[in-house]
Amino acid sequence: MTRRHRHNLLLAAISLLFLFSSVWGLVLQNRHEQLVDIFYRNIHWNISQVMLESQRFLYELRLYRAGRLDMATLSLNYDLLWNRLDVFLISSETADARTRHGLGEVVARLFEQIKALDPQMQAGALQEGAALDEAQARISALTDQVEQIGDQILSGQEREATVNQLRQSLFWLQIWQLILLGMGGILVFALIRANLQNRRLSLLDPMTRLGNRRALQGQLRQSLQKSRALALVVLDLKRFKQVNDLLGYQVGDRLLQTVSAKLRQAHPGRAYRLGGDEFALILHGDEARLEAQMAALLTLLQFEFVTRESSFALACRFGVARPEAQDSADLLLEQAILALNQAKRESAELIWFQPAMKAALVMHQRQLHQLREWLAGAAPSPLETLFDELGDERGEVVAALRLRWRVGQQGCDVGWMQERGILGPVIARLLSESSHSRPLLLILEQQAQLTHVLAYLPVLPEGAMILALPTLAEDPALLAKVRRCGCVLALSELGSRTPDCLRAGWPVHYWLPGAADEVALLQPVARQLGLVRLGHPGVRELTADTMAQRETY
Incomplete structure (x- = not known):
């Protein structure tokens, strides 16, 4: 396992632990809130209210029977106690309290005694006598039981156990919050470190380990x-x-x-x-x-x-x-x-x-823009087309295509056009506009230029276009394109691979020697291969007057 993989696994583990700590902290916090809610609201408050309302009604009942309280006030407290007991017995919030020490049963019996007084309360007066004494005694006894059970629940061991449970819950909640804080710090540190590592990698070449x-x-x-x-x-x-x-x-x-x-x-x-x-x-x-x-x-x-x-x-x-x-x-x-x-x-x-290189770059960009506008039909051609007549050994004449810029009269190099992806379109456009009757010769520098030119050339009559190259390399797909376009080829270098090219079917018909001393040395080889030599004035079969002609279009 690489160091990068180990780092990623550690970062993933820290992230998972951070998420687990977050979720578990939320669970503990929710549990703590539930415990607080159960103790202080569902138990403490409800039991206290039942005890308070029961004792108040019993006290006011005694005052009423002593003639110190009117019926309206007693009836109001009776209704409050009725509602309090009814809510306590049916509410889900008091379900836990009702199960402790039989409190629910005692409150239910107290409610039955309270309901037994309802006809007299509705009549607007309590009938004195033994029945009312017994009812008051039972209410007092049940109120005392409620108070005793409530005190037992709200104090002593049960209260201590509940408080301890709350403290334990709060303790673990704080522990997990500390763990969450620590994991968060580690995660932030890991993320910062990963960010710095990614920044270093973004400035590094992955293969050579050099800066990019x-x-x-x-x-x-x-x-x-x-x-x-x-x-x-x-x-x-x-x-x-x-x-x-x-x-x-x-x-x-x-x-x-x-x-x-x-x-x-x-x-x-x-x-x-x-x-x-x-x-x-x-x-x-x-x-x-x-x-x-x-x-x-x-x-x-x-x-x-x-x-x-x-x-x-x-x-x-x-x-x-x-x-x-x-x-x-x-x-x-x-x-x-x-x-x-x-x-x-x-x-x-x-x-x-040198500063002149910058000026040349600007000029080349301007020239490229002019050529593209011309190809798009939006401007006249920035090039002059020159045809230099070359003769072969049979006395025939071909026109060597040469280009130069109208502004500056400098030559336009085919390599320069090929680098900028416009060589093929320019040659195709020039051929479509040319009315020259003789075979045209285009001298190229490498086989890649031949590929680019053929991609745009239309189908021509056989021999109408001669494309000159230094040498040829095996390329069946390119050979098929040459045959399809009807072009013939000329080579400026004759080597050991030339016979193989001819046997493979390349339409090489001409030899274009680069220097005068090559003629005597390679002329026998060219004749043996059946290649016709092209040359400037000095080819024997052509007259000096014919070879001096130049046509400019």
Whole structure:
């Protein structure tokens, strides 16, 4: 059983004990109130009232017979005694009192004697004589019995036993209230501790045990306030997706844990995981030591990662931002991420943030907004479409599609569009608006871009579209899409896997060499595979005039 499970079980037990103490305290309190109610109301008060009313009527009866009290007053007290005895004999509140020492029987006989006087009371006068003397004597005797039994109940052992029962009930009630108070305190302490633990967990990455993005932002704010932060480093692992795809996510997780362990050991309390394969590190120290710290960090994360399946050299990319006077934690993190993204685009190992990167980001956001408005039909195209004519060995000409922005005349990169999810829609829209009669060539950088383009391309006449890639990897689903769209492919790199691609049915018809020295070296291989070479002016079958033409649309 883990420590967390034990903690949860203890918290559950404390909560149950708290609830039990609460319920039992309420039960005891209710029982105590019942005992008090029985003793002071159902017994003490009712018996006292019966005794008082009986003695008062007997006393006033004597006064009446002595001529010192009128009949109206006697009749009033008679009615009061009648009602008191009647209530005492039938009320549920006096049920317990009636069972003690035969009190109920004595009160019943007293009530019978009282009722025997009712005809004379209704007549407005009591008839003197032996019968009235006997009735008075019986009432007096029964009143004395009621008084004796009442004194016995309200004093002596029975009263002491009842009082002791009340005291015992009150004692246990206080005990359980103390237990309830203690359990409540323990429960509050446990809840506070659990809340603090949950807060710590909310700031922790569960796999690497490093702080997460929220923890980074909190620590970065403190460091900036104290002017301790020298730089913020954001890094990611090169080819991490390939590790996950080829070796499995378990190996990828171990790689992340290894990197986090090295960062935690070298920079305890200042390393964080942002998500995926991205980490962040806050550097402290003197300005003069910054370059040395970065060199040590690069050395730390260049190592051979060995698993049971394979081994490979780990390499990382770094983006570094240095805080200015008014920089906030969010702004500094944004700057470091911009520097890392720049390192990805340039395939560089380390990039320091420059203000121009922020301006480029703003420009890219504006350009993305313009493209989306154009795709939605709400604005004209912000792109210029250029077609560079390329010739093949057979003398045929294809038009290589090239894009650039109307404002600034800078090229629009297919990788940039693919990262923002608009490459396929843009190419499909351009093809729908193009009236070019020659086969179109689109040069792509990776197979993922091919997947994105094919997801939006309509069905084309075979050979009307040529999609160029560096290499191909086995993907039956993608091959089916290529065939369905009617596209043909061109490769810029010829390797050992190229014949396998051709045997698998990939429609690779062209070879697009990247450098002049590759032509002489790989031309025999391309001819053996049946691939047609595409090239710029200098392909032998094309005239210089033909190859110099450029069409702009």
